[in-house]
Amino acid sequence: MCNGRIEHIKLKNYKCHRSFESDLKKLTILAGENSAGKSSVIQALLMQYLVLGKKMSSINTLNVMGNNLGVALNLISPESVTGGFSIETTVDGVERILNYSVNETEEMVLDVQGNKELIKTELYYLNAERIGPRLANQIYNDSCYVGIHGENVIYVIEQMDKMLMSNPDISLPRDVEIAKIKRFSANVEEWLGIIVPDTKISTKVNVSQGIASVEYNTGGDFFGATATGFGVTYVLPIIVQALIATTKKNALIIIENPEAHLHPYSQSMLGKFLALIAENGVQIVIETHSEHIIDGCRIEMANTGHNEEMGIIFFSRSGGRYEHENITVNDVGELSSWPAKFFDQSMEDLRELLKIKLCKQ
Incomplete structure (x- = not known):
């Protein structure tokens, strides 16, 4: 091997x-x-x-x-x-x-x-046809892969928060970890705000119902994904998957x-x-x-x-x-x-x- x-x-x-x-x-x-x-x-x-x-x-x-x-x-x-x-x-x-x-x-x-x-x-593939804004997405039991179309990204963010908190041997590289809070989701939000200025996210996962949702804030209140443009939804899986990849050998x-x-x-x-x-x-x-x-x-x-x-x-x-x-x-x-x-x-x-x-x- x-x-x-x-x-x-x-x-x-x-x-x-x-x-x-x-x-x-x-x-x-x-x-x-x-x-x-x-x-x-x-x-x-x-x-x-x-x-x-x-x-x-x-x-x-x-x-x-x-x-x-x-x-x-x-x-x-x-x-x-x-x-x-x-x-x-x-x-x-x-x-x-x-x-x-x-x-x-x-x-x-x-x-x-x-x-x-x-x-x-570890290969992570993101297809050109990524999912657009949805009020909620079905979750899949994979804590490290956002999915071919980015469909699992919200669940993965929450799982990576838990993984990095419970395992000190897994961490983001110094150049990549830019958030003041050592939390995976905080770094996702920081990078999202750099790429799409002034954008913040709030995620929710309901495991019992098997769904996850995200709200975005672009300078005012938080709104559901369907009230935000396609660009943010399309780029979020890329940021998340790229950050995860830096934790792999x-x-x-x-x-x-x-x-x-x-x-x-x-x-x-x-x-x-x-x-x-x-x-x-x-x-x-x-x-x-x-x-x-x-x-x-x-x-x-x-x-x-x-x-x-x-x-x-x-x-x-x-x-x-x-x-x-x-x-x-x-x-x-x-x-x-x-x-x-x-x-x-x-x-x-x-x-x-x-x-x-x-x-x-």
């Missing part, structure tokens, strides 16, 4: 990726065009975790950690000569190649062969679209927060369309001298070709390259507006 982070990933004949290979940093950002292969890399990481972390010998493609991938055959590149695909991950310098093929009798099942030596990593968080429903300022602050979490030992993979998330990460990493721990993989497609480019960050936060369509739309739109102005003069 190996500990540590995933250092490298290689895909062969998985969906649009005939051949994909890249290092994974402490903080890896997947960016680029729609339908260019970003989500496919995340799906591959999830499948590897189910096999290597959860001891699964086969994969049900209808439920890959909440993702319905459809018929197994559709996951295989048409150009595959083996009738399957492979995913290779390197952990602690040890390569694990797993070969996936369609089960002979079940079209929704992938059989897996290869080096299945277990990895001791080996943790990987995969987050899709963390920027959803957030103001650009909050997106930037969230980027800084996630970079700080990565600096405190958590491996993070982010799929995003937000330059503000990326810029926040760049600022934090450059400011603390951890820029080499951040990497961006930019995905693009043209004429049926799928390509990717690795972008690094230097010690002042500059990017090693700026490929076409990499967050250049604002400049393109300004050029077009300037042309309109000149034509009308």
